[in-house]
Amino acid sequence: MPRIKIFSDSTSDLNPEWIQTYDIGVIPLYVVFGDESLKDGVEITPEQLYARVDQDGRLPKTAAPSPADFMAAFRPYIEQGDDILYISLSSDLSSTYQNAKIASTEFPEGRISVVDSLNLSSGIGLLVMKAVQAAEKGQTLAEVTKLVESVRPHVRTEFVIDTLEYLYKGGRCSGMQNLIGSLLKIRPVIRVADGKMTPAYKVRGKREKAMDQMLQNSLADKEQIDKDLIIVVHTMAKEDALALQKTLQEQTGARVEITTAGCVICSHCGPKTIGIIYHTVV
Structure with missing residues (x-):
């Protein structure tokens, strides 16, 4: 049975220790100051963000990863034989879910499951950790997806x-x-x-x-x-x-x-x- 690679995005606010221990993939959203677009948690930290807001007096905009970003993140795992479960920021708050769905259609059917968390921050992280536990128990992609969707409400x-x-x-x-x-x-x-x-x-x-x-x-x-x-x-x-x-x-x-x-x-x-x-x- 294929291994399940669990993905989320940077809004899931997962502990770095969990990400490392359970090999969770994190796809960053973007923080945009004028013409400068920075990857959340990779190219800018919250402390740096607050400093810039204090200095400039205005907030940055935020942007979802593109379908190409998702495809680049997913491809190596699909090619090595893994299945993928991606749990997104709420589709009511961002286009991350829609862009991940678009990306998933570029790969063989049934290999990538995209779940809308209908949540944000550690509300997503909680679902991710449930998925990690289920995958470690040997559940299939369909079973883990069903579990996450049952916990979500x-x-x-x-x-x-x-x-x-x-x-x-x-x-x-x-x-x-x-x-x-x-x-x-x-x-x-x-x-x-x-x-x-x-x-x-x-x-x-x-x-x-x-x-x-x-x-x-x-x-x-x-x-x-x-x-x-x-x-x-x-x-x-x-x-x-x-x-x-x-x-x-x-x-x-x-x-x-x-x-x-x-x-x-x-x-x-x-x-x-x-x-x-x-x-x-x-």
Whole structure:
């Protein structure tokens, strides 16, 4: 039976250790400053991105890998006899899924499975790790694909944005909303639902209050949470991530891992964003 090579893209925010240990392929999206196009996580880091935004006063654009990028990444593995499973950033947020599907048609039918995560950041990463575990158990490409698609509706992704500034610069909120939000210290909490980022609620006051609300929302699912893996993802908020990790481990008994967000996620949400991702078992 062919080996299954698992692919995702740079928005999956996987730990480098997982990528290396499980030989996961990561196809970078692009961060675009004017005429300069940089590969996320390869040619630019979140720290460098934040520095440029502070210097220029404007956000970069982001762009999906082209079908040619996917073909170049897939071809060596197909030629050596592997099957491929690629789990993409939500098709509602990017054309990565569509471009990967286009690329897959250039190879023999049935060798490449392309799955829309309907998620982002570590919501994708959680599905990737489920796929890795299934592939290691010797499941076929069709079986692993079916597993990922069955888990997908039960992934819960929620995160606190520390500042409205990046949403404002990115055109996702008005100048008045940004001003009022800053004055009143409003922390928006974003949830992923049906592949889209949706405002779940807003918490007024200290950042810790918003994080505690997010934590309590997660703990409300404590009896249904899959204990195999909960992910706390952050950008420039390590201490907060460690605190959430400790509480989640104590309260749920689950394995809780910390990951850091890549440049594409950072460019939309800004520094000190933090999230909790898990999936429920029905």
